[in-house]
Amino acid sequence: MRVLVVNAGSSSLKLSVLDDDELVASTLTERWSGEDDAGPLQQLLDSTGPVDAVGHRVVHGGPRHLAAARVDDGLLAELAELTDLAPLHQARALGGLRATARLLLSVPAVACFDTSFHRTLPPAARTYALPARWNARWGLQRFGFHGLSHAHAARRAAELVGRSLADLRVVTCHLGAGASLCAVRDGRSVDTTMGFTPLAGLVMQTRPGDVDPGLLLWLLDHGLSTGELTDGLVHRSGLAGLSGTSGDLRDVLAAREDGDAAAGLAYDVLVHHLTGQVAAMAAACGGLDVLVLTGGMGEHAPVLRADLAGRLAFLGCRLDGAANDGAACDRDISAAGAAVRTLVVTAREDLEVAREVRQLLD
Secondary structure (H helix, E strand, C coil): CEEEEEEECCCCEEEEEEECCEEEEEEEECCCCCCCCCHHHHHHHHHHCCCCEEEEEECCCCCCCCCCEECCHHHHHHHHCCHHHCCCCHHHHHHHHHHHHHHCCCCCEEEEECCHHHHHCCHHHHCCCCCHHHHHHHCCCCCCCCHHHHHHHHHHHHHHHCCCHHHCEEEEEEECCCEEEEEEECCEEEEECCCCCCCCCCCCCCCCCCCCHHHHHHHHHCCCCHHHHHHHHHHCCHHHHHHCCCCCHHHHHHHHHCCCHHHHHHHHHHHHHHHHHHHHHHHHHCCCCEEEEEHHHHHHCHHHHHHHHHHCHHHCECECHHHHHCCCCCEECECCCCCEEEEECCCCHHHHHHHHHHHHHC
16 A cells, blocks of 8 residues: 655655555655645655555544544544644644645545554553543543654564564653653553643753643743743743753754853753653653664764763663764664663654554555
8 A cells, every 4th residue: 555644743744655664755845834835745746656545644633533533524623623732733734634635635544643652541641630520521631642653663662672562661762853752561652751732741842841830820920921821831942942042952962062051951951851751651661671762862862862871870771882873773772781772763653654544444
């Protein structure tokens, strides 16, 4: 089955065509103007020929969609209602869905959700300690995100270490502009760092991660409007907010090398929170066999990998310095004899989307 995978980011559009698991072609449009711009789609299809199905990465599936689903008008309406829970991505994904539908009227389309992998979270990990009537009325729960990336990273890790995923305790670290961790035990997500929205958990490029809710209430009581607070949390926090840079880790590290104290602090805050939350995920797994690093920072920042592993030595993480510094992706960078295997894995959400499309349509 030849599948077109559509991954609409907050500003970009990544397209891939896969024939089974073989990549036929892919393109990345860094600045995609939205659903009225079908140019990148048409250009890719002109070069690859017809496809049998389309798979869309959608960030939020809400409480109803626990697995991939065929796209129809009813699904589009439901997903639109979730836009305020993932404002950076949900509307863009809907734009990709609509643009593709107009171009490929007779081709079946499937929505694949970043929240689906976390449907196996146990009640203790899923439930907020809020009034039960609030949880029931508004469907409040921890959904988790980046599930497509976590699922692929865990599956690929098992292949690289030559063991069954069902026998492994794995912590997958998706470290990009958005970042989250997942505890995978018996092949299932049992805990994760993001929650009801993609704002929670780790320090990210422009998002703060976990913040005392009392602090946010205090800011609202002391002059910030709801709009200002939302904008600050989504666009002006995290590494960008602390360092005064773009928040891209490469810019933060460059400023740190130049002696910028704010950038140095931003990096230290990132590593501090990342270390603590990896340890928490290991506790949720009941121990740790494999640590997987993926996403832009996970794949391309050896200094971050080294600093993280150094702080996790108490769990058994040790890196081979040369392997880490020269790491290509899908590689074991552990030191010989390390109790925990540390792997760098290429983020391949397209493979996971195509796999889910084939499962549903077959």
